[in-house]
Amino acid sequence: MTNPAPNPTAAILIIGNEILSGRTQDVNINFIAKRLATLGIVLAEVRVVPDIPNRIIDAVNALRAAYDHVFTTGGIGPTHDDITSECIAEAFGVPWEIHAETFAAMEKHIGKENFNAARQRMATLPRGAEPIKNSASLAPGFSIGNVHVMAGVPRIMQAMMTALEEILPRGRPIAMRSVYGIGVLEGEIAEGLTAIQNSYPELDLGSYPFLYGRTTGGVAIVAKGTDEQAIERAIAEATKLIAGLGIEAIQGEPPS
Amino acid sequence: MTNPAPNPTAAILIIGNEILSGRTQDVNINFIAKRLATLGIVLAEVRVVPDIPNRIIDAVNALRAAYDHVFTTGGIGPTHDDITSECIAEAFGVPWEIHAETFAAMEKHIGKENFNAARQRMATLPRGAEPIKNSASLAPGFSIGNVHVMAGVPRIMQAMMTALEEILPRGRPIAMRSVYGIGVLEGEIAEGLTAIQNSYPELDLGSYPFLYGRTTGGVAIVAKGTDEQAIERAIAEATKLIAGLGIEAIQGEPPS
Secondary structure (H helix, E strand, O other): OOOOOOOOEEEEEEEOHHHHOOOOOOOHHHHHHHHHHHHOOEEEEEEEEOOOHHHHHHHHHHHHHHOOEEEEEOOOOOOOOOOHHHHHHHHHOOOEEEOHHHHHHHHHHHOHHHOOHHHHHOOEEEOOOEEEOOOOOOOOEEEEOOEEEEOOOHHHHHHHHHHHOOOOOOOOOOEEEEEEEEOOOHHHHHHHHHHHHHHOOOOEEEEEEEEEOOOEEEEEEEEEEOOHHHHHHHHHHHHHHHHOOOOOOEEOOOOO | OOOOOOOOEEEEEEEOHHHHOOOOOOOHHHHHHHHHHHHOOEEEEEEEEOOOHHHHHHHHHHHHHHOOEEEEEOOOOOOOOOOHHHHHHHHHOOOEEEOHHHHHHHHHHHOHHHOOHHHHHOOEEEOOOEEEOOOOOOOOEEEEOOEEEEOOOHHHHHHHHHHHHOOOOOOOOOEEEEEEEEOOOHHHHHHHHHHHHHHOOOOEEEEEEEEEOOOEEEEEEEEEEOOHHHHHHHHHHHHHHHHOOOOOOEEOOOOO
8 A cells, every 4th residue: 555645734823812811712723623633634733812913924924834724713803803814915915905706795785885994894805815605604704825714703613614624625534532441540551551652653642631520530542543443453452451450441532 | 100010921832632633622721811811911822732742842942932931731641642841851951850859759649669650750850840739639740940831631730720820920910891782793883992992002902793592692892901990991982882873781791
């Protein structure tokens, strides 16, 4: 078998004072991470930056140079703190200008008398951007080069991500399986786990202690990669490792 | 009144394949963000990187140079994927060596016969590190320079953060107040909000559309900063802006 091409890589850039202030519990990272795994795109980095132009521009340029895809969320609405779109234009060194098709569609939907300057900003895109048409919002996100610009509101972001999935190049899906044991201590299985990891260098083997309730806990062992047979074998070995302690090994994720 | 010193700044570095794979919904960012706001420390950036030495080392060095404090979570347990501690040593260019006091305490607690090589790794710290003593775990996190290294398991991280709060320098607490209106559209208030933001350049004024249920939504306006009187006045103006649309302005956070 020839060596398959490596999976594409990606980063997420969350643009949002509301995450940094603690006002909002982010849920977009987790949603996008799961979707990317299904698409076979390796999520390699996440950054969260405030609504400050230079911080956004620098992060976009660093991440688009380092990874195959960049997904941004936040800052594409009509208010003064929505500056993502003009920052992306600046990052790419292109004009930020009315996108005629979007402008016409928004004007028609909202009505000429209500299509004020603030709303017209949402029809202003970096030159060369392709709108991400979606079912949740008339005002589009957009893709330019390898950067995909989405809303911050989870339901709208999710509709945009779903639309993007139709056009993103895919890799081999990244599969993940886990087994856990209640009462297992990491220090008891560390040596055995190292041996399993060394047998399957193509997989990421993770060990995650968990707690639930006030006093109960254990360890979950997670195997992740693109080779499902290797994952199955590694999980079988991890199952033996837990059973060797006289503890029942349970397939799947621990209770939380 | 003399100009007060600017608040200290901070970054969070989440070290964790489990966040990037989508296996785990992060809750540590939000916990730390809220605590930092109370302490008057400005959270200016978050990064999530995988369990890969160069990625951790590069991120630690970039963030500790850019901000007054760096808080890391994850990767300080006894298993093969717990590499944070040795990466921090490498980032600081110091030896990674047995920390005698921690070693003795762990050996006494665990018992000599069970204090195996994997567990001894947890008593191995960068030279010059100060353990973060905490109520949840014998194996310490640690501080070195301006970097504070904590566990990834939320309950243990929280205990470590609580211990750290005793020693962190503080700024003026960052306060936040919000008002929302159900049925408000951002495009209707954008111009008025810009005017309020311009009147209070010392505050961050944010506008956040929200949805709940299938069809209901609105906009929350959030004022954030260290000047509580300015926040109160800005929120009073935002309240008028919403009321001017004939919509009830409600203080606090919208339902979710």
